[in-house]
Amino acid sequence: MVKLGDARMGKILASSATGTSFLIMIQLASRIFTFASNQLILRTLSPVVLGIAAQLELFQVSILYFSRESIRMAIQRQPISPASEQPSDETDDATKETQSVSSQAVVNVSYLGLVLGVPASLMFTMMYQRLAPGEASKTAFFNYSVMITGAASLLELSIEPFFAIVQQHMLYEKRAAVEMPAAFLRSAVTSSVFIYASQVNYHLGVLPFALGHLSYSLALICGYSWALLKGSKLEGFSFLLVRVKASNPSNYFLGLFSRQVTSLAINVFFQSLVKHLLTQGDTMMLAALSGLEDQGIYSLASNYGGLIARIIFQPLEESSRNLFSALLSPDENGNLNDIHVRTTKGHLIDILRAYQLLSVLIFPLGPIMVPQLLHILGGRQWASPKVGDLLSVYCYYIPFLAFNGITEAFVSSAASPQQIRKQTVWMGVFSACYALAAYMFLEVGNLGAYGLVLANIVNMIVRTIWSYGFIKEYLHRNGCSFYTSEVAIQPASFTLCAAASVLMSGHGFGSQNLGIIQACALSASYGLLM
Structure with missing residues (x-):
């Protein structure tokens, strides 16, 4: 029975890896087609x-x-x-019927x-x-x-x-x-x-x-x-x-x-009612409080700045959710397989560490490269400091989006209906945090669209902290410890990333507001990931 279970788990993992590749292909092809389409019309398309x-x-x-x-x-x-594991001719009728x-x-x-x-x-x-x-x-x-x-x-x-x-x-x-x-x-x-x-x-x-x-x-x-x-x-x-x-x-x-x-x-x-407000809150607030031109500029920034999130992070999140659901499904007696739990933990740790390494590259390089690409691709109509600066700030948001996505994928796969209701209540708290952050950055700080990006970062941080706490408690309850030291990469890597970000941003940011935004984003990211 153990060998059969191991074989089944191996096929599930293989299917998940293959599925991730195909999902990335889907997102990559979709974004390439969309990108090519946008380039054909972007130079004649108005922000309105x-x-x-x-x-x-x-x-x-x-x-x-x-x-x-x-x-x-x-x-x-x-x-x-x-x-690949569908029942064959030798499989009994009961399995086929199930x-x-x-x-x-x-x-x-x-x-x-x-x-x-x-x-x-x-x-x-x-x-x-x-x-x-x-x-x-x-x-x-x-x-x-x-x-x-x-x-x-x-x-x-x-x-x-x-x-x-x-x-x-x-x-x-x-x-x-x-x-x-x-x-x-x-x-x-x-x-x-x-x-x-x-x-x-x-x-x-x-x-x-x-x-x-x-x-x-x-x-x-x-x-x-x-x-x-x-x-x-x-x-x-x-x-x-x-x-x-x-x-x-x-x-x-x-x-x-x-x-x-x-x-x-x-x-x-x-829960999805509240989650949708949190996920699309920036777009809704812009639609309610800003003109169509500002909405068009933010849409361009989120589309270009979120390419990595849509091409890589979203497929990984979706395939991981399917994998977690398959591995964490209880048997007829309501018990979990210990090997499946450890495999789930290992998969989660691998993704979290990979995300951190990718963040080390995104933080210093993204804010410099993305505005330059926009200048080449968008033409004079979109080559404004406002658009370029917004894209630079958006790069800091991407890692937070990734960490929240994979941790919430675990929660949605493992949580019971009672725990989902509890998460829904906490989502209300997160909504209040997001609204408060948006008010502070937009109204008090007068940061405009930049403030929305920072409010989104706050939103992702509080949601990730809650999901991370759920994961630790869930794994501990099922006999599998989960320590932060297993996830975090070496502090020296983040120190090097911070130094590179500060040095390179000196050539890319010219306004005082952007300097403040950069400091807030970097502080929050290193505090969360370490």
Whole structure:
């Protein structure tokens, strides 16, 4: 049995490593396509239009987040063996039936995302059209763009049954084969429509971005249908909403929805309300307190400055969450495998140490290199000290974002429903800390968009501290100690990084405010990581 468990764990780890590679490929391809598309239109795209496009993206992200995020998180807590470990002819019927029931259960629960998406889409569409700034509402095709984006969100939610199976069976290769062409199509449609409109001197506002979102959703539907319905080797379940043939029907509400998964999704849903405010708080505050030009500048800074986070950190966080969920799933008696717990700890430590080493490079080099690249790529229209300085400050935010992402991935994989409710309460405290920090930096310190970046850093710090405390307590409770000395790299490395950052920043920062921001960010980062 031990050998069998070790073999299963080895296959899970191999699938996770392969999955991370494919997820990085997806993000890399998506960002390259988006980057190329932006470069084609950036020199003729005004900050105002980009600001409206940022609001439109926030509008779509809000619909998708509230509709599917909690359900996806709950489904990830119901892992199954990787595709390479699917039952063979020699596997007994009971095992096949168990995996079939598990797959059908997650398919059924995923339909709740579409159920939530319909009212969410209608609500956010009406709210955005009514509360949008006058400058945005007067833009050409604004209402059509909003309605198209809302429809695109619903279409994207319709692929959730496919996505649930892809994630549960770790079919990352199929996901990459679907999402990379879809990302290319979105970029191609956005840039081609915008370029054509510019050539004929016809102003379309943000309609090209809305059409890009719509093309992406349609491509996902076609791609996943082709990849999973045609020649699929997964048997014993349906992608339709059908009754679960379980040995214990009482575990399923209406015979369709797993009570355990649905209950967990409900707990995570209320947490996601607060978490979304924390994650998108900067964009929301800018939308409420700043003009469209400032929003466009901040959108550009966050998009360019967050490339590393989206290409590397986000795939690692997602694949690690799947791995943690698989390794920390209790057995029939509610007990955890000691080997799995130690493996989880080792994986977490490796990532945390790698993030620290990457931070050593980001802090001194990022603030100098990113503004120079923007000057080359963005043209004179975006080559302003305000944009360059904001990008420099944003580089300090990226490591905090990474550490918070991986620690919260552990929490979401290991926490019980009661602990998730407790975290939700703490999220309210974090929201208060974030609001206070934003007020101090924006109103008292008068730092503008720079202050928002610092407020985000405070937000990430308090959330990471709580998650780190949960991880230590969780591992200790399961017989696996977890010490800070196991995670932190040598203090000399951070000392060298601090010296290099100070020396190099002397050539890149010219304002007193930026000097203060740099000192705060460096102090906070070294205090947190050491």
